[in-house]
Amino acid sequence: MKNQLKQVFHSPRFVIGFVIFVFMLGMAVLYPLLVPGDPLEMVASSSYPPGTYISLADTLESKQYGLDLDITATRLNKLISQEDKDAMVLWLTKYRGIAEEDIPVEDSVEMVHFWNEHYDPEVEQKGLTNAKRQYYRRLASRMATILETKDIIIATKNPETGALEESNTISFNTYTNVKDIASRRNFVLGTDNFGRDVLKELTHAVGTSLKMGLLAGVIATLIGLTLGLLSGYLGGLVDDIIMFVTNLFTVIPSFVLIILISFSVSQSARGVMLVGVIIGLTSWTWTTRSVRSQVISLRNRDHVNLSKLSGHSLPRIIVQDILPYIASYVVMALILQISSAILAEAQLSMLGLGPSTTKVATLGLMMNWAMTAQAPLAGRWWAFLPIILSIALITFSLNLMNTGLDQVFNPQLRD
């Protein structure tokens, strides 16, 4: 046993898979401990991109630092969108007859100067809708002042007179240290469309999905192991019947069975663990097949025959003389079952048949929420890419561990 474990940990595939898996598991276990709180708490009012969010009011009161940096170019790049630029180029070429290569599109500062110089609302603008004309007028007034870096005055309302009183001025070279600001929150993966912290939700979902996968895997493995043992060891009619049923369920797609059962279970009862049970009940065929073929090859070995001659009971023979030899196969099958169960749950949830709950998140449910909120079309990658990556990493690590084990226990496969 110890020797085998040592061998297993010498297989590079197993080790890589194991490391990735432990990382995912560790994230699911440790992150909630480090950052406590309800993982499904809605903190934001909408879906925000990843980043550190600091309170604007706090920045006004925090300590001020003067930095002498040239900020015009970087500021302008943020303030003038590509659409604005395209619109400006379009206007200038169309109504001013300026060649496109003469317009300094690359340099934002130059561009603003150029625009302010050439824009004239009085020019006849044929073919422009009124709304477009207004848009250009607004754009022009914005551009006229965008280069000015006058101090910004903070005023507070005097409660008695109602007059505004200057309380602070902020110049453009005033900075604040992010560390000085008390109210800030770092959303490493942004927030989803419910305003939940995606990273927190994700670690929670990875945990739930792993638990569900384990439940489904254990159920499938237990059924598969029992049927495989009976079929392989007893043979005869029992074998025929079990193999007939197994072959049937190998061809009838389990995906379809899962959909049918999930749809029929009343929605209120369909929790995460019930979905796990459903998946487990429909995916035992692989284990049955591989256990059966192993047991058939073991059935007539000397030590089993000796046990039989000694009058040992069937359960004892199975537990003592057969199970230890097929343990590695059972573990490998379990690993595969877990990974396919996690995938099955995700696919089921995508169709809207996943766990019907809003209290816990699974990887599939998170994906489903992101899809119903049209996250890909809005370009909100943080709402779904981390989920896809998590599913891929979990299944990849489990499959790697499986092939690693396979290489150790099936010497034929070694290169």
Add this chain to the structure above:
Amino acid sequence: MTLLKGYKKYYLQKIGWYLITLVVAVFLNFMLPRLMPGNPVDAIAQGSISPGMDATAVKKVLDDYSARFGLDQPLYVQFFTFVKNALRGDFGISFSNYPREISDIIASSMGWTICLQLPAILVGWILGNLLGAVAAYMKGVFDKAILPAFLFIGNIPAFGMATVLLLIFAIYLKVAPVGGGYGYELIPNMSWEFFQSLFVHYQLPFWSIVLITIGGQAIGMRSMSIYELNADYVKYSRFLGIKDRKIVGYVFRNAMLPQVTGLALSLGTMIGGNIVAETIFNYPGIGSTMLSAISNRDYPLISASTLMITIMVLIANLAVEIIYGLIDPRIKAAQQDS
């Protein structure tokens, strides 16, 4: 002549077995929803029952629905009606697309799904086998970099791959449409413009399936090829002075055989996953149909969809087994003996 007779027996056996499977599948399709606690009618009729209704009115609605679906009759009568109607291709009328016939909806969406999945799985399978064979024979960068990369890609779920491709090519690069089977402004016809639109909309769903299929097939082919390359007959052939190219041909032919069986065994899972991926692109196949049926609780449409998917998988499996019978020399030999 005897060979043909032998094949006939082999195929009749296979077809017979699949017919039995089909009967069981139809039975499960019928039975599973009815085995569940709670009456399916309750779920269906929920839409017609308003909270303020009194008990007799609720009972009347439920009875009405029961009678309409024949649920007041004994189970076996219901089953035979179900089979009889299914054989005639009559699945009733859709709730959500009233008054469209379900058979009509299914027929059009099945066409889309088959035209997408059959070529995509085949191309993925062929490319995967090529990659596996090359990785086993040439080693180097194929074995150390390309194969592991595809192995990881193969672990991305089908819908995940679809979303990633959608994000890159349709949202950021804007070189592909965001979804649908053809341009929304077009009506299906035989024009060049329509086919062009079809082709453009086909790319992302097609490649997302191909990409995730390659890895799984390649790793199987690689280990089979390595196993065969080390087999005794290869060494013996080398001793005999047979050209390397010819040996490699034999090796890969032998390594291919388990790959064909492997394809048969994984078809169900693959097709299921790809059907879910369709919904990402709003591709007008059976996946999108099922998604809308589920969200509208269109029970007859779901039941018909699952049945058709099962039949599709069964036919695909049977086709693979028939092809397997043709190319496996051992089956040929066995048939000749008898």
